[in-house]
Amino acid sequence: MGLLPHSSPPHVYASEYYKKDFIKFNERFGVREFEFKSLVPQLYLPPFMRTKLGYKTHAFVSLPVLNPKTPVNVGFDSFKLMDKHNDMAAMLNEMTFSEDYPSFYLLNVGETHYPYALPDEPEDLWPRISGVHGVFKHLDDHIVGGKLVEEEGEKFFDQDKLDQLYERQITAVKYLDKVFEKLFDLVPPNTYITVTSDHGELFGEEGYFGHGPIMHEKVFEVPFVEGKLR
Numbered sequence: 001m002g003l004l005p006h007s008s009p010p011h012v013y014a015s016e017y018y019k020k021d022f023i024k025f026n027e028r029f030g031v032r033e034f035e036f037k038s039l040v041p042q043l044y045l046p047p048f049m050r051t052k053l054g055y056k057t058h059a060f061v062s063l064p065v066l067n068p069k070t071p072v073n074v075g076f077d078s079f080k081l082m083d084k085h086n087d088m089a090a091m092l093n094e095m096t097f098s099e100d101y102p103s104f105y106l107l108n109v110g111e112t113h114y115p116y117a118l119p120d121e122p123e124d125l126w127p128r129i130s131g132v133h134g135v136f137k138h139l140d141d142h143i144v145g146g147k148l149v150e151e152e153g154e155k156f157f158d159q160d161k162l163d164q165l166y167e168r169q170i171t172a173v174k175y176l177d178k179v180f181e182k183l184f185d186l187v188p189p190n191t192y193i194t195v196t197s198d199h200g201e202l203f204g205e206e207g208y209f210g211h212g213p214i215m216h217e218k219v220f221e222v223p224f225v226e227g228k229l230r
């Protein structure tokens with residue numbers, strides 16, 4: 001979207017806030033070029049970094065809905081859909097860096113995505129939820145979600161099952177912490193990397209599971225952690 005996650009301060013004019021937000025980008029990149037008018041007309045980071053800041057821009061994505069044919073996935077020198085939807089470590093193996101130019105990487109990570117599986121877990125051990133897996137298989141992994149409803153006297157989802165899934169997601173986050181350590185060991189200083197999932201997830205809040213078509217604060221809630229190599 002051109003903006004990183006940010007606060008929503010009251011009693012502040014938008015223009016004042018955005019000015020500060022762009023200053024933060026200049027600090028992050030160690031440049032002075034970030035200002036609204038230099039991002040016009042695309043208002044989008046990858047093409048700006050590529051053409052104005054001289055970065056080589058790369059994307060490794062885990063989920064096929066992110067692909068270069070979609071409007072937001074533009075401005076990359078290389079764009080790759082990984083073989084597995086849940087293997088961030090495999091991305092690290094393929095990252096290359098040059099001393100001649102800075103590098104930008106977008107890493108879309110899927111371990112925390114439904115079915116919250118680590119890369120070494122066999123597919124036949126992935127959780128099966130009545131009703132959900134069919135959707136997952138036949139439509140798209142992004143259309144996973146729904147209201148918890150009673151169907152023909154049988155509970156569509158029960159909270160115990162959702163709690164187990166929630167624990168699986170936490171296990172996936174803990175696993176990714178270790179991959180992040182490897183990432184920090186790997187990258188040279190002239191590198192900017194965004195590691196992201198694609199949305200938040202519901203585990204029974206207000207009767208919802210998943211993400212899919214649900215307009216709920218949790219679906220838009222994605223943690224933002226920033227680190228800088230010194």
Ligand SMILES: [Zn+2]
Nearest residue numbers: 113141142198
């Ligand atoms: Zn998704």
